[in-house]
Amino acid sequence: MKLTGAQILIKTLKAEGVDTIFGYPGGSVLDIYDELYRSDINHILVRHEQGAAHAADGYARTSGKVGVCLVTSGPGATNTVTGIATAYADSIPMVILTGQVPTPFIGSDAFQEADIMGITRPCTKHNFLVRKIEDLSKTIREAFSIARSGRPGPVLVDLPKDVIQAQLEEDKTIAAKPKSEDGGKSPDREALKQALEMIVKSKKPVILTGGGIILGNASEDLQKFVKKVKVPVASTLMGIGGFPGTDPLWLGMTGMHGTYYANMAISNCDLLITLGTRFSDRITGKIANFASKANLIQIDIDAASINKNVLVDIPIESDCKTALVHLNKLLDENGFAIPGEEREKWIDQLGQWKAHAPLSYCNSEKIKPQCVIETLYNLTEGEAIITTEVGQNQMWAAQFYHFDHPNTFLSPGGLGTMGYGLPAAIGAQIAFPEKTVVDIAGDGSIQMNIQELATAVNYKLPVKIVILYNGYLGMLRKWQELFYGKRYSHSYIRNSPDFVKLAEAYGALGLRATRPEEIEPTLKKGLESPLPAVMDFHVEPEENVFPMVKPGTPLVETIINSEELR
């Protein structure tokens, strides 16, 4: 018996354990959709292909599985590019299946043809064009293997229509998993020992976690390690959730909008141990002054990320989990003594910095966005999955929702993508139907993928959307206020729709709050509803995110509040 390319594709996906695909049909993928019609794979029909990519990303970030999306050729494929680039920047494992015009037409400017291979080469971990049916199953297997191995990332597979329609004898079709899937390089034992000696002897150490802690599933091992060595933990945006936000040794986020005490800790420490972070410019501030008093130990799975932006003293190429398991074992085997008194002094000093400038805001007659997030935190008991967009909504969510668990804070950290939050929330809700999933958005960003509200309603996904409505592209407005003489060039977005009516038009619940006392009842009502709910909070329009490190200045010059700017 013979199988078509479409049948081989679905069979291989099943063999990979794929049970959910986010997609949108089109001419070049009709054969695949015809096969899906007969398959038990759960296909989520989005309303825009960018939504499919972000939803697959959200699904991957929460479940740890490879997210899969399927779109047609040409515009279908190009619409996924922002979603792919977002996943690439944050190392999220995804497989993107794109239709393509038949192989004889490739390069002829055929209808709905785009060179998606060329377009996505710089924003995928790898991409494939399947030129013959014999290669199809093997290529799909390789795509999944590449997506999840090493430093994960998105892999695109371009599927010409004639390959999908071709036929092949059944016994030749389904390839086995590639053998070479690497489980991470074994870390250099000597370097680990050396690192441990430094950690144990250090008087003022800090750990800095990045997204690698979460991608590497190393959260528990980190907690064990921290318990033993008593080193405070700061994190990048991407590492949030990797260490409990309620632990006394937690310093919070560092960097441009990091806490004062995390930034002071990094600026004054004598040893910085980094786990799965690439030292982005948003983290380091002025790079010459970054952790300038410290020895640096960098643990990262990606050799190319080591010594890339910051030169380190001990580079260790390893996934975070393997390194931490080794470190914990070394500690258990060898015994150790940390310099108790000096370490106490350091932790005491951090406490003083924290007391000097805790994360805070001033209540007023208007709704404070931070208060909305704090109330959300209390009502959900810190157990919700939170997605964000980019900008103020993202920073306040990172600051005021104290994440205790990995894989619960989904944010487009690297690329900074408006329109990420809602489709990502849909993907997360599909992965965890029983959990509360909330997109914290602004009135600007929510309009970038608002159409996915139809997807949520269609699949009865009770995702919650908190809009921090200030009438501005808030983060830009703030930069214009501080650095561009208050010339608010096109950051004031007039005539937004009535979000309550809009929600209702989609078949979702729409709620609005304009006064502080309405925050809690509005959130309660929205969270309790079985429907997708849009909660429109009209907040203080000119509230700014603090603390803040001006671009090009060192972390030690962290500005605590607006008073300091006057």
Added chain:
Amino acid sequence: MGEKDRTLTLLVDNKPDVLARIAGTFSGRGFNIENISANITLNPDITKIIIVTTGDRATVTKIRNQIKKIVDVRNVSYLKTKKSVQREMILAKINFTEDNREKILAAIEEMECRVVNQEADAFIVEATGKKDEIDRILLHFQSLGMEDFTRSGKIAL
């Protein structure tokens, strides 16, 4: 160590877009390709690519680490200048007249280059050598009234 030419030897899968991936990684990350040559190896599945780039040691290490991440790239190594033989090649077109023909021929011979084609009023001359030799030959050819030339990337073993 400061900025200088450094040579990387890549062994890559012989696939249609592998050169685009490599060139894209260089341009996307702001690195420079001074010259490049690519050709077959004894194994038909593998292509050897030799790239000359500029930068200090740390920069070239960064380039190497990024190139190593490309799935189709099997191996990247530095070419050790002292332990390898390196050659570039040029073909040059030098015009002549009845008056200066002999003088130009003598100069070509003196430089140990080879006339590979002779037209009514021009020689096509072939030269191979190390980079600085080729640079020197080109300067000399220019003084002889060279009209055009083509230069290969570096090959090395």
